[in-house]
Amino acid sequence: xxxxxxxxxxxxxxxxxxxxxxxxxxxxxxxxxxxxxxxxxxxxxxxxxxxxxxxxxxxxxxxxxxxxxxxxxxxxxxxxxxxxxxxxxxxxxxxxxxxxxxxxxxxxxxxxxxxxxxxxxxxxxxxxxxxxxxxxxxxxxxxxxxxxxxxxxxxxxxxxxxxxxxxxxxxxxxxxxxxxxxxxxxxxxxxxxxxxxxxxxxxxxxxxxxxxxxxxxxxxxxxxxxxxxxxxxxxxxxxxxxxxxxxxxxxxxxxxxxxxxxxxxxxxxxxxxxxxxxxxxxxxxxxxxxxxxxxxxxxxxxxxxxxxxxxxxxxxxxxxxxxxxxxxxxxxxxxxxxxxxxxxxxxxxxxxxxxxxxxxxxxxxxxxxxxxxxxxxxxxxxxxxxxxxxxxxx
Amino acid sequence: xxxxxxxxxxxxxxxxxxxxxxxxxxxxxxxxxxxxxxxxxxxxxxxxxxxxxxxxxxxxxxxxxxxxxxxxxxxxxxxxxxxxxxxxxxxxxxxxxxxxxxxxxxxxxxxxxxxxxxxxxxxxxxxxxxxxxxxxxxxxxxxxxxxxxxxxxxxxxxxxxxxxxxxxxxxxxxxxxxxxxxxxxxxxxxxxxxxxxxxxxxxxxxxxxxxxxxxxxxxxxxxxxxxxxxxxxxxxxxxxxxxxxxxxxxxxxxxxxxxxxxxxxxxxxxxxxxxxxxxxxxxxxxxxxxxxxxxxxxxxxxxxxxxxxxxxxxxxxxxxxxxxxxxxxxxxxxxxxxxxxxxxxxxxxxxxxxxxxxxxxxxxxxxxxxxxxxxxxxxxxxxxxxxxxxxxxx
Numbered sequence: 001x002x003x004x005x006x007x008x009x010x011x012x013x014x015x016x017x018x019x020x021x022x023x024x025x026x027x028x029x030x031x032x033x034x035x036x037x038x039x040x041x042x043x044x045x046x047x048x049x050x051x052x053x054x055x056x057x058x059x060x061x062x063x064x065x066x067x068x069x070x071x072x073x074x075x076x077x078x079x080x081x082x083x084x085x086x087x088x089x090x091x092x093x094x095x096x097x098x099x100x101x102x103x104x105x106x107x108x109x110x111x112x113x114x115x116x117x118x119x120x121x122x123x124x125x126x127x128x129x130x131x132x133x134x135x136x137x138x139x140x141x142x143x144x145x146x147x148x149x150x151x152x153x154x155x156x157x158x159x160x161x162x163x164x165x166x167x168x169x170x171x172x173x174x175x176x177x178x179x180x181x182x183x184x185x186x187x188x189x190x191x192x193x194x195x196x197x198x199x200x201x202x203x204x205x206x207x208x209x210x211x212x213x214x215x216x217x218x219x220x221x222x223x224x225x226x227x228x229x230x231x232x233x234x235x236x237x238x239x240x241x242x243x244x245x246x247x248x249x250x251x252x253x254x255x256x257x258x259x260x261x262x263x264x265x266x267x268x269x270x271x272x273x274x275x276x277x278x279x280x281x282x283x284x285x286x287x288x289x290x291x292x293x294x295x296x297x298x299x300x301x302x303x304x305x306x307x308x309x310x311x312x313x314x315x316x317x318x319x320x321x322x323x324x325x326x327x328x329x330x331x332x333x334x335x336x337x338x339x340x341x342x343x344x345x346x347x348x349x350x351x352x353x354x355x356x357x358x359x360x361x362x363x364x365x366x367x368x369x370x371x372x373x374x375x376x377x378x379x380x381x382x383x384x385x386x387x388x389x390x391x392x393x394x
Numbered sequence: 395x396x397x398x399x400x401x402x403x404x405x406x407x408x409x410x411x412x413x414x415x416x417x418x419x420x421x422x423x424x425x426x427x428x429x430x431x432x433x434x435x436x437x438x439x440x441x442x443x444x445x446x447x448x449x450x451x452x453x454x455x456x457x458x459x460x461x462x463x464x465x466x467x468x469x470x471x472x473x474x475x476x477x478x479x480x481x482x483x484x485x486x487x488x489x490x491x492x493x494x495x496x497x498x499x500x501x502x503x504x505x506x507x508x509x510x511x512x513x514x515x516x517x518x519x520x521x522x523x524x525x526x527x528x529x530x531x532x533x534x535x536x537x538x539x540x541x542x543x544x545x546x547x548x549x550x551x552x553x554x555x556x557x558x559x560x561x562x563x564x565x566x567x568x569x570x571x572x573x574x575x576x577x578x579x580x581x582x583x584x585x586x587x588x589x590x591x592x593x594x595x596x597x598x599x600x601x602x603x604x605x606x607x608x609x610x611x612x613x614x615x616x617x618x619x620x621x622x623x624x625x626x627x628x629x630x631x632x633x634x635x636x637x638x639x640x641x642x643x644x645x646x647x648x649x650x651x652x653x654x655x656x657x658x659x660x661x662x663x664x665x666x667x668x669x670x671x672x673x674x675x676x677x678x679x680x681x682x683x684x685x686x687x688x689x690x691x692x693x694x695x696x697x698x699x700x701x702x703x704x705x706x707x708x709x710x711x712x713x714x715x716x717x718x719x720x721x722x723x724x725x726x727x728x729x730x731x732x733x734x735x736x737x738x739x740x741x742x743x744x745x746x747x748x749x750x751x752x753x754x755x756x757x758x759x760x761x762x763x764x765x766x767x768x769x770x771x772x773x774x775x776x777x778x779x780x781x782x783x784x785x786x787x788x
Contacts, residue, residue, distance in 0.1 A: 063766070079634075081490065103396075103496060242472060
């Protein structure tokens with residue numbers, strides 16, 4: 001990779017359940033917002049990438065979502081890459097665009113992430129990861145897996161139920177200040193502990209919702225920025241993805257080796273350490289997941305994740321604020337949109353645009369997403385590092 | 395792009411309708427064959443790309459096919475990109491791997507293309523491009539579109555029904571010599587003209603089948619080849635993809651502007667002219683498509699495609715042999731597999747491994763595939779140029 005890649009603009013829709021929205025209306029809104037933020041037009045784009053995990057099984061359009069959105073945005077005749085990797089689809093789309101720009105092949109990329117889940121067919125069936133039909137039918141769905149991981153983390157490290165619930169409270173507190181978030185009413189620890197049981201020890205408020213939404217990011221090379229007459233402030237210092245099989249037999253359920261190895265590569269690519277991270281987006285499909293991933297990402301020592309959140313260190317004003325946009329739990333988790341929404345949140349933070357949820361002085365940010373059912377399926381981990389290289393801190 | 399990309403190995407399964415085959419068994423067979431041909435192991439691979447257009451709508455696994463196949467082949471912890479672009483999915487997979495290697499990010503890629511269509515659900519419905527439900531229900535399926543294009547080409551240029559049928563006969567003749575092809579019994583012009591009418595003027599033998607199959611290619615950088623101790627002979631001189639909307643209102647149905655622009659970029663990237671091409675794979679989902687695409691690719695002047703095939707210039711022994719493996723019409727067209735199968739055929743030709751269907755002295759080869767419903771949908775065109783840069787010609 002020979003060239004630096006910059007974030008030139010971002011856009012995002014409200015996340016939620018919108019009966020009249022479509023993949024087209026959502027993607028168009030986010031894409032147009034990102035183009036406007038960058039101060040450019042569709043015709044300036046020379047490559048499109050699109051993360052959308054379930055357009056085929058939910059809407060009968062397995063290929064072509066990126067092509068369709070590109071056309072809606074006035075983009076014609078350029079390469080369009082559709083990326084599908086479960087919850088990590090958006091991170092894959094960002095990664096392909098990073099490769100396309102960093103390689104010198106292209107100069108201005110539009111990265112789209114979009115999903116429309118509220119109108120999915122087969123509503124009665126559990127939403128397992130693709131292909132996990134048998135496991136889903138016998139009850140081994142993602143909440144069941146994370147509940148087992150929670151119990152194991154509690155047994156091995158003494159993590160408490162209250163520490164796990166504290167993730168949900170913290171992330172809801174952040175979402176209160178995010179007008180795009182799906183759930184914004186404040187909640188207490190008791191609300192989480194008293195909410196409807198899903199799989200013990202996890203309750204309803206420990207689980208992310210399904211929903212609809214889209215996010216978009218414009219990436220440029222220096223040559224692209226010069227051509228467009230723009231001065232982007234945020235560098236994509238690392239974009240690393242990895243895939244693998246989470247083997248039941250060689251792990252203890254309290255850590256994900258693929259996330260650890262992917263994060264290590266990202267820190268190396270960005271030439272930063274976990275202690276350099278000022279603000280992070282961390283995969284919190286379930287409250288306990290955020291605790292496990294603090295540890296996988298090196299934000300604390302193994303086993304210390306529960307104490308980290310309980311001490312307020314990952315809340316706004318803490319040492320390393322995590323999920324300042326509300327996380328998957330509260331901003332919502334329209335699969336393909338999430339990985340791109342994380343970049344929108346962090347680029348806003350580094351540009352000092354986050355209003356009441358701004359992390360003061362943020363210069364280096366990390367996004368982490370984990371896609372695919374974590375045990376028994378084939379998963380993808382994505383870690384991105386953004387850095388404000390020039391100018392003053394936010 | 396700073397580095398040259400080479401084909402280090404190829405593999406392909408038989409194409410056909412195989413009741414007991416799965417995406418897993420097909421992809422594993424092709425992938426293992428490509429690794430063996432390159433003389434390497436799964437652990438040597440540092441990036442995987444996988445083209446598979448219909449795993450979600452046909453088999454309930456929209457994400458994760460590449461991850462699954464990688465795991466089956468002993469590949470772990472590396473980036474895996476799943477590409478979906480209708481019939482061009484395999485060309486997209488090749489393009490992403492070309493980007494990953496050419497950029498310097500990775501050194502050894504496994505490109506997989508796989509599809510299992512014979513067991514698709516909803517067998518009674520026409521197989522339109524994704525999302526074209528309404529058009530399909532009123533009969534505007536791909537055969538209908540190509541039939542209209544055939545009538546238009548006949549009206550504008552005087553192309554004859556016999557010239558169109560000659561494509562099917564020529565490509566079947568090639569498939570007779572390809573043990574991997576789906577249809578291998580020789581046919582005559584009368585067989586085509588007397589076969590079951592589908593949409594006038596096209597008959598059954600003018601249309602490609604659905605089927606199952608997989609193909610795989612190993613790509614390497616020079617650094618990768620050195621590390622593995624191998625000496626690849628075939629350079630990927632160009633890999634260009636483009637997407638766009640085929641507008642009804644601004645075209646005459648006898649040409650595809652997206653294919654023309656994509657081919658022009660590929661010729662420029664490879665620094666070759668149409669007259670330099672010794673052997674080509676050209677998208678022939680329907681017999682008439684090959685004639686239209688001769689013209690789009692510059693293999694003859696506009697309107698001359700019918701005469702080109704009738705004169706035998708695109709048959710083995712002619713000036714520019716096309717579809718020496720049988721084409722989509724006869725090798726078969728398992729969507730995601732086709733774009734990779736084209737590369738397997740051409741790399742074999744350039745290495746002098748094509749036996750009775752060998753094009754003598756072939757040094758430069760072109761593959762073309764066109765994905766997405768051509769009119770009213772959002773399509774992708776892929777053009778690849780391979781070149782034997784070193785050593786003696788085949």
